[in-house]
Amino acid sequence: MKLTLQQQQRVDALLQQMTLEEKIGQMNQLSPSLVGGFDMSFEEMIEMAMDGRITQEELSEMFSKAERDYREDDIRKGLIGSVMLQDPDKYNELQRIAVEESRMGIPLIIGLDVIHGFRSVYPIALAEAGAFDPDLFQRTARMAAKESRTQGISWHFAPMIDVGRDSRWGRVSEGPGEDPYLASRFAEAKIHGLQDGAYEDAADGTERRENYVAACMKHYVAYGAAESGRDYNTTSMSISQLHNVYLPPFKAATEAGAATAMASFNDLNGVPCTVNTYTLRRTLKERYGLQGFVVSDANAIRECIDHGIAADRYDAARQAANAGMDMDMGTSIYVEELKNAVERGDVSMEVIDEAARRILSVKMWLDLFDHPYITDEAKHRYDKLPKGHVDLTLEAAQKSIVLLKNDDHVLPLKKEQKISLVGSLAANPTEIIGAWAMSWKSEDCVSILDGLKNTGAAVEYFPCGGPAEEINEEEIAQAAAYGDVIVAVVGEYSAMSGEASSRADTTLPGKQRELLAKLLATGKPVVTLLMNGRALALGWEAEHLPTIVEGWQLGIQMGNAVASVLFGDYNPTGKLAASFPYVTGQLPLYYNHPSTGRPGGKFKFTSKYIDAPFEPVFPFGYGLSYTTFAYCDLTVKETEDALVACVKVKNTGEVCGTETVQLYMQDVTASLVRPVKELKGFAKVTLAAGEEKEVVIELKKADMGFYNNDGVYVREDGKFRIFVGGSSADTLMQELDLAF
Numbered sequence: 055m056k057l058t059l060q061q062q063q064r065v066d067a068l069l070q071q072m073t074l075e076e077k078i079g080q081m082n083q084l085s086p087s088l089v090g091g092f093d094m095s096f097e098e099m100i101e102m103a104m105d106g107r108i109t110q111e112e113l114s115e116m117f118s119k120a121e122r123d124y125r126e127d128d129i130r131k132g133l134i135g136s137v138m139l140q141d142p143d144k145y146n147e148l149q150r151i152a153v154e155e156s157r158m159g160i161p162l163i164i165g166l167d168v169i170h171g172f173r174s175v176y177p178i179a180l181a182e183a184g185a186f187d188p189d190l191f192q193r194t195a196r197m198a199a200k201e202s203r204t205q206g207i208s209w210h211f212a213p214m215i216d217v218g219r220d221s222r223w224g225r226v227s228e229g230p231g232e233d234p235y236l237a238s239r240f241a242e243a244k245i246h247g248l249q250d251g252a253y254e255d256a257a258d259g260t261e262r263r264e265n266y267v268a269a270c271m272k273h274y275v276a277y278g279a280a281e282s283g284r285d286y287n288t289t290s291m292s293i294s295q296l297h298n299v300y301l302p303p304f305k306a307a308t309e310a311g312a313a314t315a316m317a318s319f320n321d322l323n324g325v326p327c328t329v330n331t332y333t334l335r336r337t338l339k340e341r342y343g344l345q346g347f348v349v350s351d352a353n354a355i356r357e358c359i360d361h362g363i364a365a366d367r368y369d370a371a372r373q374a375a376n377a378g379m380d381m382d383m384g385t386s387i388y389v390e391e392l393k394n395a396v397e398r399g400d401v402s403m404e405v406i407d408e409a410a411r412r413i414l415s416v417k418m419w420l421d422l423f424d425h426p427y428i429t430d431e432a433k434h435r436y437d438k439l440p441k442g443h444v445d446l447t448l449e450a451a452q453k454s455i456v457l458l459k460n461d462d463h464v465l466p467l468k469k470e471q472k473i474s475l476v477g478s479l480a481a482n483p484t485e486i487i488g489a490w491a492m493s494w495k496s497e498d499c500v501s502i503l504d505g506l507k508n509t510g511a512a513v514e515y516f517p518c519g520g521p522a523e524e525i526n527e528e529e530i531a532q533a534a535a536y537g538d539v540i541v542a543v544v545g546e547y548s549a550m551s552g553e554a555s556s557r558a559d560t561t562l563p564g565k566q567r568e569l570l571a572k573l574l575a576t577g578k579p580v581v582t583l584l585m586n587g588r589a590l591a592l593g594w595e596a597e598h599l600p601t602i603v604e605g606w607q608l609g610i611q612m613g614n615a616v617a618s619v620l621f622g623d624y625n626p627t628g629k630l631a632a633s634f635p636y637v638t639g640q641l642p643l644y645y646n647h648p649s650t651g652r653p654g655g656k657f658k659f660t661s662k663y664i665d666a667p668f669e670p671v672f673p674f675g676y677g678l679s680y681t682t683f684a685y686c687d688l689t690v691k692e693t694e695d696a697l698v699a700c701v702k703v704k705n706t707g708e709v710c711g712t713e714t715v716q717l718y719m720q721d722v723t724a725s726l727v728r729p730v731k732e733l734k735g736f737a738k739v740t741l742a743a744g745e746e747k748e749v750v751i752e753l754k755k756a757d758m759g760f761y762n763n764d765g766v767y768v769r770e771d772g773k774f775r776i777f778v779g780g781s782s783a784d785t786l787m788q789e790l791d792l793a794f
């Protein structure tokens with residue numbers, strides 16, 4: 055986010071005219087649909103309903119009343135700076151009050167969770183990251199920005215860029231997986247996609263301001279390290295771990311110009327991220343140079359009382375403001391407490407001025423002062439989705455699908471085959487969306503059943519069971535009788551991942567394994583398609599199922615994308631952005647782990663389990679194609695400031711295919727134990743059958759270091775290994791000594 059000099063001067067002039075109350079008002083976000091909009095905590099309300107003090111009807115009335123309470127008077131008084139909203143008519147109404155009826159006429163900034171698409175919903179991030187395609191990441195984000203801005207939404211609570219290594223945690227679905235490097239490339243691409251429309255005229259002739267929004271990188275920071283994978287749980291780690299694993303995507307996003315950040319719910323090394331001066335003020339603002347502002351997560355400032363770090367609302371507000379938290383989401387705690395805190399000297403005027411300046415700067419950069427309203431034309435521009443948007447959601451979905459097994463080459467299917475489509479998820483037109491999408495329309499959704507039917511193939515649907523359904527033996531018999539092949543769609547409901555959706559058992563929920571066993575027992579070929587929001591524990595499936603496709607939750611075009619892959623019209627190219635365990639007990643599980651002094655192996659006294667494998671069943675970076683690729687002749691040359699890896703890749707199969715060539719590094723001996731592998735680059739190569747190409751990937755020497763426990767980035771001379779291959783577990787290797 056870059057302001058012009060004139061914009062900066064306008065912000066300065068505004069600040070000089072504002073009262074203390076008006077400055078604090080900018081730090082207040084109204085989130086009517088969130089718990090925080092209530093005078094009591096969620097738990098207290100539920101308790102009142104549970105012990106009968108209020109009826110269920112009264113409880114839901116309290117909720118719906120709060121959702122309708124837009125506190126117009128507070129907006130008129132300049133006490134609200136932002137509203138969470140997705141109603142374009144209500145937007146113009148509230149904006150008019152703020153701009154035309156308040157003393158300073160400062161426009162509201164409207165924020166919303168637009169995580170993987172607005173109306174044109176594309177794959178959940180955990181899936182899209184597996185495309186290993188920054189250009190795609192950027193284009194999908196730009197599409198979301200364009201669609202949402204016409205509805206008055208100029209601030210996305212996205213991208214979610216938390217590294218996640220424990221798939222018990224439901225929010226792994228929202229983020230770009232387990233690897234800091236891939237997560238960083240994803241993060242910066244999303245920031246550019248959401249924001250860079252500010253600096254270029256749109257190709258479609260729309261107003262420049264309608265082509266960008268303010269991003270909000272979240273959840274800052276280390277939220278994905280929640281102990282036991284339980285959401286909102288405590289996190290603790292070394293400073294080097296924080297800087298090497300969890301901070302890199304936020305550093306990359308800030309360098310890409312991220313306008314805002316959202317602090318995370320978790321406490322980190324004993325200090326909640328909402329009031330953590332080290333992460334907020336010292337690191338994000340001073341070290342990384344965040345230009346915009348930080349917003350709390352919902353209700354999180356008040357929850358510092360529950361954390362046990364704040365004695366009361368006053369103390370929570372005081373600590374948060376002083377730590378660098380610029381805006382309160384949902385509790386009104388700043389508006390109620392900060393004026394008093396300034397008058398008592400507990401919070402300085404500089405802190406208030408800094409927060410207000412940061413917030414006004416983002417609003418100015420968004421061009422909200424000169425164009426606060428949305429026109430009728432804009433409001434209806436995407437009533438019918440443009441073909442380009444639909445095509446992009448299809449492209450993103452296709453590139454996110456991962457072929458895990460195809461032992462008997464049952465795939466690709468032939469158009470003349472009769473298909474028995476099985477599983478309740480297969481016909482469900484909304485489960486394809488995934489968690490954290492709220493602006494889609496069911497008329498745009500293509501279920502798996504729709505997608506297969508769209509190919510003209512002979513497809514009959516037999517529910518047979520699902521994540522929560524009983525098995526129907528009769529329908530299994532019918533499915534076996536009808537189809538030459540059974541396509542079984544199994545997985546999770548989208549409500550089983552996302553926020554507050556941690557699972558202690560990450561196998562296929564319900565009786566789906568039993569269903570698969572019964573389908574196998576029919577003797578018909580079974581193709582298993584997974585629809586899920588986390589890296590499931592697939593030990594049994596990998597052993598018993600000959601054909602497995604990871605379909606994730608791919609958004610509105612999922613059905614057509616899956617059909618194009620199953621029939622071979624699109625040769626799968628996706629890779630895994632997360633390691634899949636055999637059993638849940640292996641978690642947290644990730645490829646970039648330290649060696650230990652006794653690396654797991656056959657000998658008893660090594661790091662492993664006596665009752666399960668210790669490796670992943672499907673590793674990070676893994677994904678098959680309908681063709682095969684062979685790697686040879688890896689060479690690594692040293693230049694002054696880089697290593698240049700060259701490898702030959704040959705298509706040794708029968709059809710054209712695209713491979714994602716991955717480059718990993720190991721710092722073999724260092725002053726801290728380092729991972730056995732770290733992803734440091736990737737490149738795609740498309741090869742016709744029999745074709746061979748040389749692929750070159752460069753690794754800058756500046757990127758070969760790590761952060762020590764003082765948070766200092768160091769590069770140490772010594773032996774390094776460079777690995778190149780089509781997955782983290784299948785590589786060629788070269789060793790070399792380096793002196794930086």
Ligand code: GLC
Nearest residue numbers: 167211272273316351352553
């Ligand atoms: C939620 C989520 C956060 C979201 C916010 C507003 O609790 O943690 O990701 O942006 O509230 O909906």
